[in-house]
Amino acid sequence: MEIHEGHIAIAPPPGVTAWDVDPYDAEILADPVEYYRELRAKGAFAYIPKYAILACGRYAETREVFADNERFVSSRGVGLQDFQLQEPWRPPSIILEADPPYHTKTRTVMARALSAGAIAGLKDQFERAAETLVDELLEKGSFEAVTELAEAFPARVFPPAVGLAETDRRRLLDYAAMVFNAVGPDNELRRAAMAKAADVVPWITEHCKRYRLKPGGFGRAIYEAADAGEVTETEAGMLVRSLLSAGLDTTVAGIGNALWCLASNPKEYEALKRDPALVRAAFEETLRFTSPVHSFCRTAQHGTTVAAIPIPAGAKILCVLGAANLDESHWPDADRFKVARRTAGHLAFGTGIHGCVGQQLARAEIEALLKAIVAKVGHIEFNGDPVWRPNNAIHALDKLPLVFRAD
Ligand code: OVV
Numbered sequence: 001m002e003i004h005e006g007h008i009a010i011a012p013p014p015g016v017t018a019w020d021v022d023p024y025d026a027e028i029l030a031d032p033v034e035y036y037r038e039l040r041a042k043g044a045f046a047y048i049p050k051y052a053i054l055a056c057g058r059y060a061e062t063r064e065v066f067a068d069n070e071r072f073v074s075s076r077g078v079g080l081q082d083f084q085l086q087e088p089w090r091p092p093s094i095i096l097e098a099d100p101p102y103h104t105k106t107r108t109v110m111a112r113a114l115s116a117g118a119i120a121g122l123k124d125q126f127e128r129a130a131e132t133l134v135d136e137l138l139e140k141g142s143f144e145a146v147t148e149l150a151e152a153f154p155a156r157v158f159p160p161a162v163g164l165a166e167t168d169r170r171r172l173l174d175y176a177a178m179v180f181n182a183v184g185p186d187n188e189l190r191r192a193a194m195a196k197a198a199d200v201v202p203w204i205t206e207h208c209k210r211y212r213l214k215p216g217g218f219g220r221a222i223y224e225a226a227d228a229g230e231v232t233e234t235e236a237g238m239l240v241r242s243l244l245s246a247g248l249d250t251t252v253a254g255i256g257n258a259l260w261c262l263a264s265n266p267k268e269y270e271a272l273k274r275d276p277a278l279v280r281a282a283f284e285e286t287l288r289f290t291s292p293v294h295s296f297c298r299t300a301q302h303g304t305t306v307a308a309i310p311i312p313a314g315a316k317i318l319c320v321l322g323a324a325n326l327d328e329s330h331w332p333d334a335d336r337f338k339v340a341r342r343t344a345g346h347l348a349f350g351t352g353i354h355g356c357v358g359q360q361l362a363r364a365e366i367e368a369l370l371k372a373i374v375a376k377v378g379h380i381e382f383n384g385d386p387v388w389r390p391n392n393a394i395h396a397l398d399k400l401p402l403v404f405r406a407d
Pocket of ligand 1: 094096097179180241242243245246
C-alpha cells in the first residue's frame with residue numbers, strides 16, 4: 001500500500017480515465033468552470049494521478065457519494081489527508097469529521113442551537129444591520145464589496161449571534177482560511193494559511209470557552225446541552241469551534257458571490273427589484289451557480305462500486321460540488337444565472353446527514369441583506385475587474401469593486 005499526500009494511493013480503476021490535472025492549481029481555483037466541464041466530460045469519475053485519487057463532478061454520482069455516509073465516511077477527513085494514516089493539523093471536528101453514531105449526538109446538539117426558532121429571533125437584528133450597512137454604502141457610492149460588504153455584514157451580525165463578547169474579524173477570517181485550505185494538499189495556499197496558526201489558534205480556542213460567551217447566543221445554547229448531560233464541556237467547546245470554523249467565511253463567500261452574480265446579470269437584478277419575493281430564490285441560484293464550497297472529499301470505507309466503477313477501500317474521492325451544480329444533464333441552461341430557476345436539489349450545502357447545519361442561518365443573513373439592497377439600490381455595477389481568491393475548498397472573491405446607485 002502506497003501513501004501519497006497522507007492518503008492511500010489508489011491505482012486507476014478499470015474504465016476510469018486518468019486526467020493529468022491539479023484540481024488545487026491556483027488558476028483553476030480562481031476560474032474553475034472549464035475544469036468543471038472537463039471533469040464531467042471524463043465520465044462518472046476521473047483518476048487524478050497527481051494525488052492518486054478519484055474525482056467526480058457529475059450531478060448523479062456526486063450526490064450518490066455525498067448521500068451515502070456509510071460507504072463514504074467523513075471520519076477519515078474531508079480533505080486529501082486520511083486521518084487514519086496521518087495526524088490532522090488540529091483535533092478533528094466532532095461534527096464535520098465524524099460518522100454515526102457519534103455524529104448523530106453532536107449533530108443533534110448543533111441542529112438545536114441553530115434551529116429555525118433560534119434564527120427567527122435574529123431576523124429583526126439582521127434586517128436593521130442590513131439597512132444600516134446598505135445606507136452607508138449608498139452614501140459612499142463606490143466601494144470594495146469584499147471587505148466593505150461581504151465581510152462587513154457577517155462580521156457585524158455573526159459574532160453577536162454566537163454570543164462572542166469580543167470579536168476579531170481578522171482572526172476569525174484567518175482561522176477560516178486555515179480550516180478550508182487545510183482540506184487541500186500541502187500546497188502554497190495551505191502553507192500560507194497555516195503560517196498564521198501560532199497567532200490565530202490560541203485566540204480561537206480561548207473564545208470557544210463558556211465564560212467568553214454571552215447568554216442568549218448559539219454558543220451558550222451549545223453549552224446548555226452540556227448542562228443537560230448530552231455532551232461534555234469539552235465537546236461543547238469543540239462545537240463552538242465548529243461554529244467559528246464554518247460560520248463566517250462561508251457566508252462571506254455567499255454574499256460576495258451573490259453580488260457578483262447580480263452585477264454580472266443586470267436583467268436578473270431588475271427582475272429581483274420587480275419581485276423582491278425572489279430574494280430567496282436568487283440566493284439559492286447564487287449557491288448553485290457559484291458553489292461557495294467548491295469541493296470536499298470522502299473516503300471509501302470498503303471496496304464498492306458507483307456507476308459500475310469499482311472503488312477500492314481507502315480511496316479518497318474528491319467530490320466537486322461546483323461541477324455537479326453546473327451539470328447540464330441535470331440543470332437546463334446550467335451556465336446561466338436565473339433568479340427564477342428551480343434550484344431544489346443543488347449540492348452547495350451538501351446533502352445527507354452532513355448537509356449544512358447552518359443553512360437556515362446563512363439564508364437568514366443573506367436574505368436580510370439582499371432585501372435591503374433590493375429595496376434601496378437601483379443599480380449595481382462593477383467599478384473595476386473582480387478578482388477571485390484561490391482557496392482549496394472555498395470559491396470566493398478577493399476583490400469586488402462595485403458602485404451602488406440609488407436610482
Ligand atoms: C462544514 C464545516 C466546514 C469547516 C469546518 C467545520 C465544518 C467544523 O466542524 O469545524
